Amino acid sequence: MKHVYKYQLSSPQEFNHIRKDIHEQLVRWFSGDQMLVDLAMFEAVTNSWRHGHLKDEQKVIDITVLFNNQSLIVRIKDEGHGFIVPNSLQPQNFFKKQPVELNFDSGRGIELIDSIMDEVIYSSTGNEVLMRKWYTVN
Numbered sequence: 001m002k003h004v005y006k007y008q009l010s011s012p013q014e015f016n017h018i019r020k021d022i023h024e025q026l027v028r029w030f031s032g033d034q035m036l037v038d039l040a041m042f043e044a045v046t047n048s049w050r051h052g053h054l055k056d057e058q059k060v061i062d063i064t065v066l067f068n069n070q071s072l073i074v075r076i077k078d079e080g081h082g083f084i085v086p087n088s089l090q091p092q093n094f095f096k097k098q099p100v101e102l103n104f105d106s107g108r109g110i111e112l113i114d115s116i117m118d119e120v121i122y123s124s125t126g127n128e129v130l131m132r133k134w135y136t137v138n
Helices: 010-050 111-116
Strands: 005-011 061-068 073-076 119-122 129-133
Touching: 005 010, 005 129, 010 061, 010 111, 010 129, 111 129
Parallel strands: none
Antiparallel strands: 005 061, 061 073, 073 129, 119 129
């Protein structure tokens, strides 16, 4: 079993097309957690658009969603300049610096992604993220 979906989006509003395409697979493999997995993917797309593209809808976000035999793998890449991912920006360190309630306007995306997904890897250029979530049901 292997299902691959590829998309190009110019804004988070277009993420609804992805939701419709992969909903059944998310429900099948993640049962009650499918909304959390969806949220992690949406947060990554939103970060690409907001921070990588500075909300420029002329730029494209490439998304690959792979359901393989054991896990979901999602790759999201934007055309932005990226960011350097120092240890202090890793979710487990970044959010210990200040109370979470100070991040109401922004800054929770990385923390949410890290807490929902089992593995999160940023590219060395900082404009691509690879996320994995192991299946919870058969």
